[in-house]
Amino acid sequence: MSPSTPLLREANLTEIESLALSSQLNMADGHARQELTEAQRSIIDELPDLFGKAAAQPVDDLEREAHGAYLHLLRQHSYPTGPGGVLTCYSSSVAMEILSRSLAASGGGPVALVHPTFDNIPDLLRGNGLRLLPVEEDVLHHGPVGEAVPEAVRCLFVTTPNNPTGRVLAEERLAAIAAECAARDVVLALDTSFRGFDTRSHYDHYAVLRDSGCRWVVIEDTGKLWATLDLKVGLLAYGDGVGLPLAKIHSDILLGVSPFILVLVTRFAEDAAAGGLTDLHRFVADNRALVRATLADVPGVSFPDVDARVSVERVDLGDRPCLDVWTRLRQGGVYVLPCGQFHWADPARGDRSLRIALARPPGALDAAVRALRAVLLDA
Amino acid sequence: MSPSTPLLREANLTEIESLALSSQLNMADGHARQELTEAQRSIIDELPDLFGKAAAQPVDDLEREAHGAYLHLLRQHSYPTGPGGVLTCYSSSVAMEILSRSLAASGGGPVALVHPTFDNIPDLLRGNGLRLLPVEEDVLHHGPVGEAVPEAVRCLFVTTPNNPTGRVLAEERLAAIAAECAARDVVLALDTSFRGFDTRSHYDHYAVLRDSGCRWVVIEDTGKLWATLDLKVGLLAYGDGVGLPLAKIHSDILLGVSPFILVLVTRFAEDAAAGGLTDLHRFVADNRALVRATLADVPGVSFPDVDARVSVERVDLGDRPCLDVWTRLRQGGVYVLPCGQFHWADPARGDRSLRIALARPPGALDAAVRALRAVLLDA
Numbered sequence: 001m002s003p004s005t006p007l008l009r010e011a012n013l014t015e016i017e018s019l020a021l022s023s024q025l026n027m028a029d030g031h032a033r034q035e036l037t038e039a040q041r042s043i044i045d046e047l048p049d050l051f052g053k054a055a056a057q058p059v060d061d062l063e064r065e066a067h068g069a070y071l072h073l074l075r076q077h078s079y080p081t082g083p084g085g086v087l088t089c090y091s092s093s094v095a096m097e098i099l100s101r102s103l104a105a106s107g108g109g110p111v112a113l114v115h116p117t118f119d120n121i122p123d124l125l126r127g128n129g130l131r132l133l134p135v136e137e138d139v140l141h142h143g144p145v146g147e148a149v150p151e152a153v154r155c156l157f158v159t160t161p162n163n164p165t166g167r168v169l170a171e172e173r174l175a176a177i178a179a180e181c182a183a184r185d186v187v188l189a190l191d192t193s194f195r196g197f198d199t200r201s202h203y204d205h206y207a208v209l210r211d212s213g214c215r216w217v218v219i220e221d222t223g224k225l226w227a228t229l230d231l232k233v234g235l236l237a238y239g240d241g242v243g244l245p246l247a248k249i250h251s252d253i254l255l256g257v258s259p260f261i262l263v264l265v266t267r268f269a270e271d272a273a274a275g276g277l278t279d280l281h282r283f284v285a286d287n288r289a290l291v292r293a294t295l296a297d298v299p300g301v302s303f304p305d306v307d308a309r310v311s312v313e314r315v316d317l318g319d320r321p322c323l324d325v326w327t328r329l330r331q332g333g334v335y336v337l338p339c340g341q342f343h344w345a346d347p348a349r350g351d352r353s354l355r356i357a358l359a360r361p362p363g364a365l366d367a368a369v370r371a372l373r374a375v376l377l378d379a
Numbered sequence: 380m381s382p383s384t385p386l387l388r389e390a391n392l393t394e395i396e397s398l399a400l401s402s403q404l405n406m407a408d409g410h411a412r413q414e415l416t417e418a419q420r421s422i423i424d425e426l427p428d429l430f431g432k433a434a435a436q437p438v439d440d441l442e443r444e445a446h447g448a449y450l451h452l453l454r455q456h457s458y459p460t461g462p463g464g465v466l467t468c469y470s471s472s473v474a475m476e477i478l479s480r481s482l483a484a485s486g487g488g489p490v491a492l493v494h495p496t497f498d499n500i501p502d503l504l505r506g507n508g509l510r511l512l513p514v515e516e517d518v519l520h521h522g523p524v525g526e527a528v529p530e531a532v533r534c535l536f537v538t539t540p541n542n543p544t545g546r547v548l549a550e551e552r553l554a555a556i557a558a559e560c561a562a563r564d565v566v567l568a569l570d571t572s573f574r575g576f577d578t579r580s581h582y583d584h585y586a587v588l589r590d591s592g593c594r595w596v597v598i599e600d601t602g603k604l605w606a607t608l609d610l611k612v613g614l615l616a617y618g619d620g621v622g623l624p625l626a627k628i629h630s631d632i633l634l635g636v637s638p639f640i641l642v643l644v645t646r647f648a649e650d651a652a653a654g655g656l657t658d659l660h661r662f663v664a665d666n667r668a669l670v671r672a673t674l675a676d677v678p679g680v681s682f683p684d685v686d687a688r689v690s691v692e693r694v695d696l697g698d699r700p701c702l703d704v705w706t707r708l709r710q711g712g713v714y715v716l717p718c719g720q721f722h723w724a725d726p727a728r729g730d731r732s733l734r735i736a737l738a739r740p741p742g743a744l745d746a747a748v749r750a751l752r753a754v755l756l757d758a
Binding site: 048227257258309 | 506619
């Protein structure tokens with residue numbers, strides 16, 4: 001695939017990411033591609049033993065350990081521990097497909113979805129026949145709660161922290177929205193894949209949701225934090241009485257994930273709890289500072305997400321068209337994401353910004369951002 | 380879940396398999412759970428190095444190596460090598476979900492599906508809104524080709540070797556069916572997940588399909604052969620002009636599988652090519668012989684799939700109701716699959732047979748089959 005600008009507008013973000021997969025300067029996808037820490041490397045050295053442990057221990061135990069280690073790390077202390085209360089999936093997108101198909105099977109009105117957000121979320125919902133209504137981030141976070149949950153929707157779907165903006169749904173706001181959803185029997189669904197990066201989202205979402213009495217679903221993702229070569233799981237957690245055929249559709253797609261991956265998730269989560277997560281937060285903050293410092297004096301360039309802590313950073317290009325910048329960067333072997341596709345209901349609003357992945361070795365990031373700086377100064 | 384007989388009738392096969400996951404005598408699912416050979420164990424000893432290799436090498440190369448090693452092992456010598464011609468998925472069921480949704484998006488009549496077959500295939504097709512028509516195995520293999528491809532269907536879906544019967548679609552028959560599909564513009568889709576076990580299916584399916592001029596899709600699965608703790612991939616191969624949005628829906632669900640798993644698949648396939656596959660065939664044949672010998676003198680019991688080479692074996696129970704036998708086995712901690720659910724269009728036809736998994740350590744299999752023998756002699 002060698003996209004011209006029109007083709008690039010047609011492509012989805014994952015297709016654009018796939019162009020970058022074998023590039024040295026791939027700052028496109030949000031997967032974790034930084035170097036391993038010394039402690040993480042010592043876990044990799046143990047892989048043969050971990051394989052043996054995974055083969056020997058009952059998979060129910062391994063799953064319980066992985067859920068516990070990962071969710072407690074995020075201070076997500078209350079979670080369903082009975083069989084099937086948290087469904088383990090190959091990835092958060094598989095969890096999203098299961099949720100989308102479950103919603104489609106349940107009847108009702110359109111789905112309200114935060115705007116902007118990563119485009120495979122609207123694509124999976126629409127691909128399963130659901131109609132979407134955008135909810136702007138400002139309305140979601142600060143508008144009247146009745147507007148955050150539009151009339152006659154069957155579900156409100158929120159990515160928090162959001163991708164690419166990093167905006168976090170505060171605990172009190174989640175409670176207010178959940179109460180509204182409960183009162184109107186709207187399913188409240190969250191994708192919290194990036195919460196590991198932001199301690200402001202390290203509160204007990206499930207307790208808030210449960211206490212509201214609403215029907216709720218949360219998608220978690222262990223795949224954003226650690227450079228485990230995409231050995232990861234997605235989790236699909238939901239409350240009693242959710243009224244969606246989640247477990248049935250999950251059983252159509254998988255019997256279970258690899259017990260080896262469950263053990264690996266447990267070990268990386270334990271290392272994170274022992275200090276690794278704090279180190280990772282510092283690492284991402286340093287990489288964000290590097291991007292901002294390198295581009296600080298480029299006229300017209302700004303950083304719209306001042307408070308973001310997630311492992312991606314948006315850059316506003318002023319009056320420079322993003323696709324021109326993207327194409328020139330690509331000619332130099334540097335890959336980032338154009339932001340049009342995040343604005344799934346109004347792509348033009350992303351035409352002057354791009355997204356840079358921060359979970360990368362600082363040297364590679366530095367080279368990529370210097371290349372971006374040169375393109376921007378020349379544009 | 381503690382199913383009574385009525386609940387068991389409602390459950391799908393995967394839900395029944397999940398009951399067995401932590402049991403010592405789990406002969407239920409068709410995953411590979413035998414012991415590793417010495418050569419395979421030495422691959423596991425290298426896992427830290429394989430992780431390093433997967434991190435260092437471009438993922439395009441790793442994917443090409445895995446496709447080549449696996450498909451050539453099965454004498455599937457011709458396959459699409461361009462970008463996207465073979466889509467790598469987390470599993471064959473994820474590939475099946477992508478195919479099902481693609482078919483649903485493409486319009487047209489019902490889908491014809493071999494009967495019986497593993498129930499997640501009809502469930503995924505129906506779950507995506509498709510109507511199904513059963514094609515009996517005898518018609519598929521030996522009937523007039525016009526009946527093997529019923530009138531007005533948009534797709535014919537065939538599992539070969541079939542699960543649970545092990546029946547293999549012969550090369551000439553595939554060619555005849557593909558010609559019929561080409562003439563009537565029917566998509567011909569194959570699930571060949573079990574072909575690794577049966578050299579009669581080690582012919583070049585894609586060449587036959589391509590030469591016919593039909594629109595075709597094949598789902599492959601590395602997960603049935605080797606006890607890699609479900610570290611596996613599913614492949615979704617398709618011909619030019621298939622006219623289905625397979626690549627787009629794939630990109631909605633994943634950017635790619637783990638490069639670590641790609642490297643592992645390559646290494647296990649190389650070991651299989653160097654003699655491991657022949658050893659595996661002998662292993663499965665020995666386990667099949669063990670089942671048949673242990674039950675040989677039980678009155679009324681027979682083995683309907685005399686020629687089967689796949690890693691599962693059906694046992695016909697004579698006039699004993701399968702669910703009674705299943706329930707009594709379970710009381711002793713032994714798990715197998717009842718066959719009703721395989722007969723997705725007529726469950727009653729499976730009411731007197733069960734399926735035993737053969738990819739297990741012989742000692743455990745022996746204990747399970749002896750328990751089955753005792754139940755049957757007492758029933």
